[in-house]
Amino acid sequence: MPDNAALFEQIVDAARARGVSEIEAIIxxxxxxxxxxxxxxxxxxxAERTIHISVRPLIEGxxxxxxxxxxxxxxxxxxxxxAIAVTxxxxxxxxxxxxxxxxxxxxxxxxxxxxxxxxxxxxxRAVAEAIDVVRGHGQTAAGIYSTGESAxxxxxxxxxxxxxxxxxxxxxxxxxxRDSSGWAKASACDARAIAPRELALRAAEKAARSRAxxxxxxxxxxVILEPAAVLDLAGQMAMDFSATALRDGRSFLNDRLxxxxxxxxxxxxDDARHNGQSGAPFDAEGVPRRRLTLVERGVVREVACCRHxxxxxxxxxxxxxxxxxxxxxxxPMNIVFSGGETPLxxxxxxxxxxxxxxxxxxxxxxxxYEKIFTGMTRDGTFLIEDGRVACGLLNFRFNQSLIEMLxxxxxxxxxxxxxxxxxxxxxxxxxxxxxxxxTEVTRF
Amino acid sequence: MKDLALRALDTVARRxxxxxxxxxxxxxxxxxxxxxxxxxxxxxxxxxxxxxxALVNGCWGFAATDDLTPAGIDSAAALALEIAASGSxxxxxxxxxxxxxxxxxxxxxxxxxxxxxxxxxxxxxLLAVDRELRRNPAISLAEASMHFDRRRQxxxxxxxxxxxxxxxxxxxxxxxxxxxxxEIQKRSYPNSFGGQYQLKGYELVDELRLLEHAPRxxxxxxxxxxxxxxxxxxxxxxxxxxxxxLQIHESIGHPIELDRVLGSEANYAGxxxxxxxxxxxxxxxxxxxxxxxxxRFEHGPGLGTFAFDDExxxxxxxxxxxxxxxxxxxxxxxxxxxxxxARSNGCMRAEGWSRLPLIRMTNVSLLPGAQSLEDVFxxxxxxxxxxxxxxxxxxxxxxxxxxxxxxxxxxxxxxxxMLKNPSYSGISTEFWNACEAIAGREHWTLWGVPNCGKGQxxxxxxxxxxxxxxxxxxxxxxxxxxx
Numbered sequence: 001m002p003d004n005a006a007l008f009e010q011i012v013d014a015a016r017a018r019g020v021s022e023i024e025a026i027i028x029x030x031x032x033x034x035x036x037x038x039x040x041x042x043x044x045x046x047a048e049r050t051i052h053i054s055v056r057p058l059i060e061g062x063x064x065x066x067x068x069x070x071x072x073x074x075x076x077x078x079x080x081x082x083a084i085a086v087t088x089x090x091x092x093x094x095x096x097x098x099x100x101x102x103x104x105x106x107x108x109x110x111x112x113x114x115x116x117x118x119x120x121x122x123x124x125r126a127v128a129e130a131i132d133v134v135r136g137h138g139q140t141a142a143g144i145y146s147t148g149e150s151a152x153x154x155x156x157x158x159x160x161x162x163x164x165x166x167x168x169x170x171x172x173x174x175x176x177x178r179d180s181s182g183w184a185k186a187s188a189c190d191a192r193a194i195a196p197r198e199l200a201l202r203a204a205e206k207a208a209r210s211r212a213x214x215x216x217x218x219x220x221x222x223v224i225l226e227p228a229a230v231l232d233l234a235g236q237m238a239m240d241f242s243a244t245a246l247r248d249g250r251s252f253l254n255d256r257l258x259x260x261x262x263x264x265x266x267x268x269x270d271d272a273r274h275n276g277q278s279g280a281p282f283d284a285e286g287v288p289r290r291r292l293t294l295v296e297r298g299v300v301r302e303v304a305c306c307r308h309x310x311x312x313x314x315x316x317x318x319x320x321x322x323x324x325x326x327x328x329x330x331x332p333m334n335i336v337f338s339g340g341e342t343p344l345x346x347x348x349x350x351x352x353x354x355x356x357x358x359x360x361x362x363x364x365x366x367x368x369y370e371k372i373f374t375g376m377t378r379d380g381t382f383l384i385e386d387g388r389v390a391c392g393l394l395n396f397r398f399n400q401s402l403i404e405m406l407x408x409x410x411x412x413x414x415x416x417x418x419x420x421x422x423x424x425x426x427x428x429x430x431x432x433x434x435x436x437x438x439t440e441v442t443r444f
Numbered sequence: 445m446k447d448l449a450l451r452a453l454d455t456v457a458r459r460x461x462x463x464x465x466x467x468x469x470x471x472x473x474x475x476x477x478x479x480x481x482x483x484x485x486x487x488x489x490x491x492x493x494x495x496x497x498a499l500v501n502g503c504w505g506f507a508a509t510d511d512l513t514p515a516g517i518d519s520a521a522a523l524a525l526e527i528a529a530s531g532s533x534x535x536x537x538x539x540x541x542x543x544x545x546x547x548x549x550x551x552x553x554x555x556x557x558x559x560x561x562x563x564x565x566x567x568x569x570l571l572a573v574d575r576e577l578r579r580n581p582a583i584s585l586a587e588a589s590m591h592f593d594r595r596r597q598x599x600x601x602x603x604x605x606x607x608x609x610x611x612x613x614x615x616x617x618x619x620x621x622x623x624x625x626x627e628i629q630k631r632s633y634p635n636s637f638g639g640q641y642q643l644k645g646y647e648l649v650d651e652l653r654l655l656e657h658a659p660r661x662x663x664x665x666x667x668x669x670x671x672x673x674x675x676x677x678x679x680x681x682x683x684x685x686x687x688x689x690l691q692i693h694e695s696i697g698h699p700i701e702l703d704r705v706l707g708s709e710a711n712y713a714g715x716x717x718x719x720x721x722x723x724x725x726x727x728x729x730x731x732x733x734x735x736x737x738x739x740r741f742e743h744g745p746g747l748g749t750f751a752f753d754d755e756x757x758x759x760x761x762x763x764x765x766x767x768x769x770x771x772x773x774x775x776x777x778x779x780x781x782x783x784x785x786a787r788s789n790g791c792m793r794a795e796g797w798s799r800l801p802l803i804r805m806t807n808v809s810l811l812p813g814a815q816s817l818e819d820v821f822x823x824x825x826x827x828x829x830x831x832x833x834x835x836x837x838x839x840x841x842x843x844x845x846x847x848x849x850x851x852x853x854x855x856x857x858x859x860x861x862m863l864k865n866p867s868y869s870g871i872s873t874e875f876w877n878a879c880e881a882i883a884g885r886e887h888w889t890l891w892g893v894p895n896c897g898k899g900q901x902x903x904x905x906x907x908x909x910x911x912x913x914x915x916x917x918x919x920x921x922x923x924x925x926x927x
Contacts, residue, residue: 039707045527049508049520050798064487068489069492070490070492082488090564093482124534140707143711174711249584250628327477361714362837366847369623369627374834374847376836376838378838395838397836397845399923439923440843443843
């Protein structure tokens with residue numbers, strides 16, 4: 001990884017040479033590797049090293065951004081010159097704020113050397129062991145094991161100089177039986193917190209338990225959503241907890257701030273420093289991320305506020321702004337649900353008839369204000385009868401309002417870091433939800 | 445870049461590989477957006493890097509870097525080989541279908557270089573649209589944008605190919621959102637996802653006549669608030685060509701990806717209902733349904749148009765559905781033999797230098813029909829839907845549900861009332877077998893879908909889909925709001 005402070009010095013020098021004194025730079029470097037497997041073999045096996053340097057000058061009420069991935073002095077000068085030229089061609093914005101001044105940001109330790117030093121052979125060995133577990137069940141496995149490290153620096157000419165380094169590991173596995181499948185996934189900053197064999201076993205057992213899936217009619221059912229299913233649905237509302245989205249009229253929280261929208265048992269926070277979270281403790285303008293109470297016992301309390309939105313509303317920014325200039329403003333990206341105390345097994349044991357959902361797929365918004373989403377169940381959908389898992393089911397399509405869902409939560413498990421495919425990783429519980437709306441059944 | 449690519453290829457080839465290829469790419473992008481009368485996202489970017497793919501003892505290794513120094517390239521080459529060697533823990537025994545060596549140079553036509561147009565002119569065009577949209581006081585959010593991309597790729601392989609391709613793509617569009625009394629309605633032009641995208645220069649922006657349509661779009665966004673809710677039931681369904689383009693993408697384009705059929709995507713994007721036994725047997729659609737996967741420039745300036753794919757195979761036209769019969773998959777050199785192909789049909793594409801090529805849609809298009817637009821609308825009672833709002837399909841690409849921004853009830857061929865929140869759902873093959881009218885060439889548009897995701901790590905790419913408005917018999921409508 002290059003010396004980011006030295007790169008910023010070059011950026012400042014290049015800007016000054018062009019008569020520009022106000023400039024911000026985001027420098028992000030990554031080394032990522034991913035071992036992918038399917039049909040019980042490793043079939044795609046990749047690594048990439050990238051750097052992204054992006055600069056944003058402020059000139060007489062105007063701003064724009066230019067980016068490059070070249071780090072030689074001539075390219076640094078060129079990207080600064082490009083940013084200045086583009087900025088001078090934009091329209092002035094009377095609401096454009098000056099660059100952020102430095103604020104104290106306590107670092108978070110999310111970089112683990114063992115994860116950063118992961119090797120192709122180490123990943124391949126773990127994958128081979130996981131495949132063996134699935135093969136031992138007479139099934140075939142597909143999935144990924146990725147490891148990597150990233151370094152993010154944010155500088156500006158007013159003295160902001162922030163760094164965040166992080167490692168990340170992800171293991172995901174699908175076990176496929178003749179007419180069924182099972183899935184498990186985990187992510188962590190420290191690869192040692194991930195147990196590929198255990199995840200493989202969980203996926204294989206789900207696939208085995210859902211063999212010969214039955215078809216039952218769509219309709220409203222009591223549903224137990226495992227954490228990955230909760231996160232993929234609940235994460236769809238993150239962009240609405242935004243002061244800019246409220247001002248634009250695109251948030252479902254318009255005219256609902258301060259009202260009781262969900263059940264008493266729903267409390268949601270944004271907490272970048274939570275030990276189940278990942279990411280930098282500052283936003284794209286260098287504002288420290290503040291812990292937000294988004295929902296307190298069902299009542300919508302706070303939304304994220306970038307500096308621009310905060311200035312318009314005469315409040316303090318919360319540290320959730322995206323790189324400027326942008327249209328969307330801000331959003332909470334470190335969601336933590338408060339959770340409950342009921343283990344998943346107990347939820348199943350107290351359910352006379354219901355459906356257990358492992359994972360959801362292809363979730364898209366149907367109605368932006370009622371927050372209705374459609375999507376499918378996938379890789380482990382089970383019928384619960386008389387307090388036990390009775391059999392696997394053919395997959396359903398749902399059309400479900402998130403407002404209605406989070407008003408009908410009967411029980412919650414303790415919250416855990418969960419990882420899905422439809423939204424970012426979050427800390428969420430499993431949920432037992434009444435009257436979940438399945439509208440169609442598919443044929444597998 | 446060519447010298448860098450050849451150096452990387454030499455480095456891996458000297459270490460003993462079954463096959464290797466290298467893509468060296470330089471790209472340039474510009475994004476310009478406005479929001480409610482002000483500049484929004486205004487940015488330019490450039491990127492250069494190299495991706496090295498090596499096949500050793502039947503296992504792939506791929507490494508990419510933007511460190512283009514000799515040491516950086518050597519390091520990436522060594523890493524690609526180390527990764528390939530690690531595959532022996534769970535070996536895949538890959539063999540590639542034969543291919544010729546090519547030496548070629550191709551530059552996609554662009555009548556007006558989009559990067560020659562100053563950004564202040566881009567902004568002036570978008571702000572004029574913005575003003576027109578917000579002339580309607582009920583519009584709470586007006587957004588407009590343009591996007592331009594130029595990418596030069598040098599492909600070299602151990603077969604001896606040296607292929608130099610440059611593609612220029614442009615995109616533009618806008619939307620108007622109206623929030624009122626607990627309801628959000630939105631209209632977009634000429635399509636959702638930021639508008640229309642094609643393999644063209646700035647001439648695309650002129651062709652779209654953005655300003656001309658702005659008053660209607662704003663008016664419709666507001667009018668939807670007082671429109672009737674789309675009814676639930678079975679109706680003859682007429683789709684505009686942009687929505688039909690996305691229908692093709694989801695229910696034909698993805699299922700015919702042979703890597704998905706063979707299980708490569710099982711953990712993420714999913715598999716396909718089109719198992720190998722269906723080829724040349726399945727009645728995919730009614731006899732009037734003819735679909736091709738065509739990357740050739742003769743098909744049109746699509747986001748999936750090129751001269752060679754990203755493993756050096758020439759662009760081809762593949763019959764996918766012929767007179768309603770399922771006749772072809774999209775293949776690669778690795779998969780072609782699984783369906784008896786002597787060679788790849790050229791569908792391997794990568795998001796950029798840092799990613800591995802995968803089987804991706806090129807231009808998957810429904811060929812024009814023989815009917816007039818009046819014939820397509822000629823139904824006693826139907827619903828006409830326009831512009832996608834939501835899209836979802838299961839992981840075998842069988843059960844789908846789409847929502848559109850706006851609809852009209854059709855009686856005896858005429859629009860009789862506007863409908864809000866329209867949706868329809870079905871099973872892929874049942875839907876295409878219900879096709880009973882397709883409008884002719886004069887109504888055919890090659891749409892660009894800029895945001896197709898696939899692969900791990902995910903690659904987001906552009907695909908092309910030609911379609912003209914079409915009618916489908918007795919389709920389930922309104923299910924999204926049922927229950």
